[in-house]
Amino acid sequence: GAGVSQSPSNKVTEKGKDVELRCDPISGHTALYWYRQRLGQGLEFLIYFQGNSAPDKSGLPSDRFSAERTGESVSTLTIQRTQQEDSAVYLCASSRSIGSGANVLTFGAGSRLTVL
């Protein structure tokens, strides 16, 4: 597609349930990123995938959070045993990998997660 697609756009769940958020990056973009944005706050980096390299998981807040990516395509962010503090917009971005700081990220519209 023309842009980064995320689903679902909105998810309401009960505390303790598991949720999966999906990201379809732009075709040809080898790098994929997940960020979290709590209400009224800035973006927090969660995880970064680059081709077949080991992902940079340094931003994952706890072991309840995990993410996978199949090749250079779809990624899934999974949150287990959700807590109310997990309520946020989860943003996915993708970019070409050009080996310098000139790479530009294209963001999706985000998945809004509400944990009751």
Place this chain on the structure above:
Amino acid sequence: DAKTTQPNSMESNEEEPVHLPCNHSTISGTDYIHWYRQLPSQGPEYVIHGLTSNVNNRMASLAIAEDRKSSTLILHRATLRDAAVYYCILNGAGGTSYGKLTFGQGTILTVHP
């Protein structure tokens, strides 16, 4: 990580130019200066980036100080649609994860009719 400092908020009138400043005194030689903006209820959107020279595109201009310790995003004629949070970000420090961007609080731009 090299950090940036921006004013919390700025205001402008429609059709006037807007100059959004950013300080990045600890910038390294390989860091590119990027600007993104986030409109209400949307994901961030790329605006412009540069390394050393001033840059222009259809959205904005980027003026980079000669010592690269500061930069200014210039919107030549603000419109109501430019009201957003503007983020100044350094990308590319130390040859590590390019694109692992660190977003600060940004500058909230309000545009008055």
